[in-house]
Amino acid sequence: DAKTTQPPSMDCAEGRAANLPCNHSTISGNEYVYWYRQIHSQGPQYIIHGLKNNETNEMASLIITEDRKSSTLILPHATLRDTAVYYCIVRVGGGGNKLTFGTGTQLKVEL
């Protein structure tokens, strides 16, 4: 699976959009970009995933660059409950394939 690079930490004001970047310059054509988050002392939570088109769901939007070498997870209106570690993971599609977690980005949402 391709390696990803994320900033170790980010701060965001409550109510503002949180934009979390991820670099995956060695991504292969059949690899998807997945985002999970982990609130302290809980199991990870699936957020969104995509292959090459931008995706949006009730939680977030995923913007993937045209060359697919980077992506951005957007939380449109961050709340205090969005404070968590966000993991960007690149892997071949198929839920039976294992996920390799990097160090992620610690997002802190503040008043």
Place this chain on the structure above:
Amino acid sequence: GAVVSQHPSWVICKSGTSVKIECRSLDFQATTMFWYRQFPKQSLMLMATSNEGSKATYEQGVEKDKFLINHASLTLSTLTVTSAHPEDSSFYICSAREPGTSDEQYFGPGTRLTVT
């Protein structure tokens, strides 16, 4: 979305004893489950992949005789930490894949193991 539960949520045991952790998919059948371990301030590390009705596949460096995994049914996988030692104290998390069109893995809430 699909729900995965773990039991117990936390456990304290004495060194040398064995501890069993259960992972259940509550509203779907999971042919594949995964077990992770997470030490404080570190990321999740995959320990093994559990397939219903067959032997688990362990990641490099994980002792299969120490971490026994059983996936006897489509809704239950168990992880048994045998002869636990203080260095086995960690946060153990399972995940399960919901088959069908969905491609996500759903994670349990985790089990905090403390070995004294």
